[in-house]
Amino acid sequence: MTAFDVIVIGAGPAGAAAAFTAARGGLSVALIDKARFPREKLCGGGLTGRSYSYFAQIYGTPVPAALIETKTAVTFHAFGQELARINDMPAMHMAMRRSFDDDMYRRAVAGGAVDFTGSRIAALDVDQPCVTLGDGTRLTARVLIGADGVNSQVARALFGASHDRTRVGFGLEVEAPAAPDNLTAPLRIDFGAAEWGYGWHFPKSGSSTIGIGGVLSRNPDLKTAMSAYLAQLGHDPAMPCKGHFLPFGDFRRRAGRRAVLLAGDAAGLVDPITGEGIAYAMKSGQLAAQAAIEALAAGQADRALHLYQQKLRPIHKALRQARRLRQLIFAPVFQASFVRAFRGSGTLRHLYLRLLAGEIEYDQVARATLRRLPRVLGQVVARRLSPLLRRERPEPRNGTRDRPH
Numbered sequence: 001m002t003a004f005d006v007i008v009i010g011a012g013p014a015g016a017a018a019a020f021t022a023a024r025g026g027l028s029v030a031l032i033d034k035a036r037f038p039r040e041k042l043c044g045g046g047l048t049g050r051s052y053s054y055f056a057q058i059y060g061t062p063v064p065a066a067l068i069e070t071k072t073a074v075t076f077h078a079f080g081q082e083l084a085r086i087n088d089m090p091a092m093h094m095a096m097r098r099s100f101d102d103d104m105y106r107r108a109v110a111g112g113a114v115d116f117t118g119s120r121i122a123a124l125d126v127d128q129p130c131v132t133l134g135d136g137t138r139l140t141a142r143v144l145i146g147a148d149g150v151n152s153q154v155a156r157a158l159f160g161a162s163h164d165r166t167r168v169g170f171g172l173e174v175e176a177p178a179a180p181d182n183l184t185a186p187l188r189i190d191f192g193a194a195e196w197g198y199g200w201h202f203p204k205s206g207s208s209t210i211g212i213g214g215v216l217s218r219n220p221d222l223k224t225a226m227s228a229y230l231a232q233l234g235h236d237p238a239m240p241c242k243g244h245f246l247p248f249g250d251f252r253r254r255a256g257r258r259a260v261l262l263a264g265d266a267a268g269l270v271d272p273i274t275g276e277g278i279a280y281a282m283k284s285g286q287l288a289a290q291a292a293i294e295a296l297a298a299g300q301a302d303r304a305l306h307l308y309q310q311k312l313r314p315i316h317k318a319l320r321q322a323r324r325l326r327q328l329i330f331a332p333v334f335q336a337s338f339v340r341a342f343r344g345s346g347t348l349r350h351l352y353l354r355l356l357a358g359e360i361e362y363d364q365v366a367r368a369t370l371r372r373l374p375r376v377l378g379q380v381v382a383r384r385l386s387p388l389l390r391r392e393r394p395e396p397r398n399g400t401r402d403r404p405h
């Protein structure tokens with residue numbers, strides 16, 4: 001049996017950031033993943049300005065240029081029509097997750113984490129905490145960080161389920177062959193390609209990443225919507241695609257229990273409008289590790305969750321705001337008005353892009369959007385969004401999730 005200060009399960013963006021931060025903070029760390037790296041991860045690989053700056057904050061260096069292609073042009077479409085083309089948006093970086101995640105996993109191991117990737121978990125005891133690997137090795141820790149993605153085994157062990165199927169999102173994606181003009185082609189976002197979601201086309205030098213994603217319960221036939229989207233972009237509609245759950249606005253109010261913390265998708269930390277999850281995965285991994293460092297320094301491992309919840313507050317606030325605002329963008333009753341406002345207002349479009357870049361927060365965008373809706377509709381929406389426009393409600397004390405909205 002080997003004893004560590006911290007065990008991190010999952011070596012994606014959340015787990016790698018957690019393991020790196022904890023190891024650099026002087027803790028002994030075991031990093032477990034069922035996959036060997038480099039490994040594939042279904043994802044658009046879009047790194048917003050927020051992701052880019054979190055990476056630099058965590059690792060003390062920018063994302064290596066060899067891992068990204070940078071775009072500054074984007075086109076927005078709705079129901080087949082171009083709404084706008086912007087040639088000077090804040091930089092958006094495109095990565096392939098295989099190499100991006102491999103880079104972060106290597107940083108964690110170089111930073112001092114002991115490498116248990118490529119290991120199956122045979123048994124998990126979240127009360128000790130203790131992990132038994134497939135080869136019989138037993139690892140114990142004072143703090144356990146579950147960064148094992150949307151189907152989290154750690155969340156299942158804590159709460160009985162990794163996510164709520166009635167609220168989770170789902171994404172379908174293909175890597176289509178690269179077009180000759182991919183290097184200069186703009187990113188493309190399509191409102192309406194999926195219900196309560198959108199479609200994307202990210203042209204990269206090696207391939208074109210094309211996908212659609214939305215709230216699963218609102219998209220009973222996402223495959224047909226994906227075929228239609230591929231056809232609209234001039235690709236074979238029967239092209240085989242892959243799918244993955246996306247915790248799109250389904251975050252856990254209490255991200256763990258006592259000395260067991262959940263980070264990234266395992267805690268549901270994906271933006272419910274943009275589907276962006278890499279930024280909050282990295283950040284929450286870092287915050288979980290910082291909470292572990294502080295709790296262990298005080299000799300109170302069981303206080304780790306309390307400290308982590310405090311650190312997560314700004315992320316939870318942003319996710320709650322986004323969840324309210326998404327009604328305005330995606331609800332069928334409002335969508336036509338939103339699309340008209342978006343087409344008609346350059347200011348509004350730039351605000352959404354600055355939001356993606358991490359320069360502003362959702363409440364500013366909500367106000368600007370409301371100002372551009374027809375008056376009567378604006379009043380209805382304002383009533384629905386009033387908590388977002390006034391101030392945040394305090395967190396309830398129990399461990400339940402937000403109620404469906």
Ligand SMILES: Cc1cc2nc3c(=O)[nH]c(=O)nc-3n(C[C@H](O)[C@H](O)[C@H](O)COP(=O)(O)OP(=O)(O)OC[C@H]3O[C@@H](n4cnc5c(N)ncnc54)[C@H](O)[C@@H]3O)c2cc1C
Binds near residue numbers: 170265
């Ligand atoms: C179709 C699609 C497109 C997306 N596009 C974007 C995008 O363009 N930009 C963006 O920011 N976000 C995007 N996302 C979201 C993003 O992929 C996730 O939010 C992000 O990967 C979360 O990181 P994570 O570290 O929490 O989890 P993951 O990246 O899922 O990593 C979890 C790790 O845990 C390991 N693991 C899982 N179970 C176990 C187990 N039982 N034992 C051991 N190891 C285990 C896995 O092997 C994996 O390495 C997209 C998601 C989807 C589905």
